[in-house]
Amino acid sequence: MKQNKYDDPDFFDAYAQMPRSTDGLASAGEWEVFRSHLPELKEKTILDLGCGYGWHCQFAAEQGATQVIGIDLSEKMLAKAKALTTANNVEYQQCAIEDFTAEPGSLDVIFSSLALHYVEDLASVFRKSAELLKTGGVLCYSVEHPIFTSNASQDWHYQDGQIQHWPLDNYFHEGLRKTSFLGSEVVKYHRTMESHITLLLDSGFDIQAVVEPKPSDKLVEEMGWHDELRRPMMLIIEAMKK
């Protein structure tokens, strides 16, 4: 099943209210870390898997990329992306992440921001990414962390209204999780850390970085995000095609 939750009008409208939607990359807490793991984008050919509003595609174009392709299954997302994007070398295609195609060995960089946890068959996405990338090309993606996705509740354990800890469970039971996001039921796929690394290695990638981003000390103090130091929420992996 290829999920197209973002064409659900209520879900799309709720997503539109998120700071990362209204304000772009600067309002995505993990952006600076994600950016630091992207290779040089100048004069490169780039593919963005699950491009959403197109903020990352626009960024790549601003960095001097030769060509940027953003794919997303959601028609509404792509309409928004096209409206927001000013660069003329960004092309958007309506396509499921599992179905993207390009000339083998034609891409320098594939990136994906918080989209691959919606994909059931991650192995095939990694295999195809390896096929489409040049040798030395980079795949960089962020997903929800296995610690975050393991338990479908995706919420803290409370007692008397106070957070007690993060309730981890079902870690080795990979696969579908029906969870709640922006007031709607959303289907995500939980995978272990071992699966992420093994699927990448088996697809012909070298591991360049495994990052568990956390808010800076400054943001923790300013925003009162102390609880965000109690469990990782996201995982960023940078891998290089051998």
Next chain:
Amino acid sequence: MKQNKYDDPDFFDAYAQMPRSTDGLASAGEWEVFRSHLPELKEKTILDLGCGYGWHCQFAAEQGATQVIGIDLSEKMLAKAKALTTANNVEYQQCAIEDFTAEPGSLDVIFSSLALHYVEDLASVFRKSAELLKTGGVLCYSVEHPIFTSNASQDWHYQDGQIQHWPLDNYFHEGLRKTSFLGSEVVKYHRTMESHITLLLDSGFDIQAVVEPKPSDKLVEEMGWHDELRRPMMLIIEAMKK
């Protein structure tokens, strides 16, 4: 502080009752997975960091290793290892893991079983391992998993005597954990998954495997270990010196 808990007589006696102590590697649930990530040991020079009873050293000798060095800080452990080991090419040295030395580039394989979570300065151990290994040499180690070590209680969250979930907390607060093992207080060091991978990459290793071992379906049924599928307890990493 270099910990030598195993020379505490009560702790040593409690450890001696564990199946992995009395029966050796076959009784260590993670052994088959660990073994599968060791390279060919025949005619190789091997170092075992925190060798304990020496089961792994003995195994390496049986595989035809040329020379095996086992180090441990505990005099009692080494006495036991010497008594149990029949091979004549295994040498035991009383030495903290942080203090081992050998000729640079002289080793083929360094392994370590469930010892590195007792070491405060893991970065220096990895740097030294990279220095002592030949190019293409392998470091393979098991530790308690970051999910297991993050919360010092290292126990399930119960309600009415029933396991509810694994209470994860303080994930990003790396460092010392005073916890209980075999009825004694033990000091361990919690590290994030990111730290393990980053320290290895920064020390000049390629990541070959990241494994979260779990009991086989057979053991889950026979032993009733269903709860062991709810959270990972161990982490095995195989890395190759570049």
